[in-house]
Amino acid sequence: MDLIQLSAAVKIAIVFSGIYLWVGMLTGVWKYIQIRNSELARAHYYVDIAHRSSLLYAPATLILAVLAYFSALPATLNLAFVLINIGFFSFSILSYVLHGFLADTTNQFKTPHVIGKWYLPKALMTVAMIALVIGEVVATFGLLFGVIVKFWY
Template sequence: MAVSAETAWVLLAAGSIFVWALVLGVWKWQAMTTAADGRAHPYVDIAHRSALLYSFATAMIAIFVELSGWPAAVNATAAGAMVVMFVITIANYTRLGLTRETENQMHNPPPALRLVLAALILGEIGSFCVLLTGFAVEQL
């Protein structure tokens, strides 16, 4: 069964994020086995878990892309925006795990973080609402 090109790209992104999650899991395991308290740095753990969750969220997004009634460009743009935001988030958690500069990025955050978080919130929720509406229009 063939899927649309935009769905295939989203599924490729989901699979790539899942592989990233698996690699982060190895890092987390290695960190746990060498730490005195048996725990990885909090952001190593968060990066691993978020990558796992985002990989499955991205696979779910692919279903909505495939079943949406909107034009391919609308679906691809909405899905692409979410995937980019997921990747930025995982990359930031990975960076925080590597640098070990904080255990809570919300403690004394730089002023620009509020803008980044607002963009993430609006982009992810808005983009998914576009796909959800496209699904409802086409399927209901």
């Protein structure tokens, strides 16, 4: 029974919120296994970060769904804003999982930047982080702006 019509932006955000929650639970199991098998009772730094970030991105993505639902902006723009955030959230989680799996660093920003046996150019990390910051901040502001317009204008 479909009582409410939901836009693609809202539906996608809700689904990804659930995916991030599930990934948070799976990485929590991974973290626990590493803690149990560690002499220091610790998981790898990036296993812990993957676990925590997934659990934090789950409600953040649900908030994006709510903002998209109430936004006065066109549906395609809301969808773009949601997808930008989900893209960067997913990229972040995947990079944390990869670093946790490879156990190649405890600080992905320390130079030289590594992924397994490969070195990444410093410029690539800088561009990626600038894109992430601008993308997430602008996309979230766009959704918030759409809600403000709907509620107060």
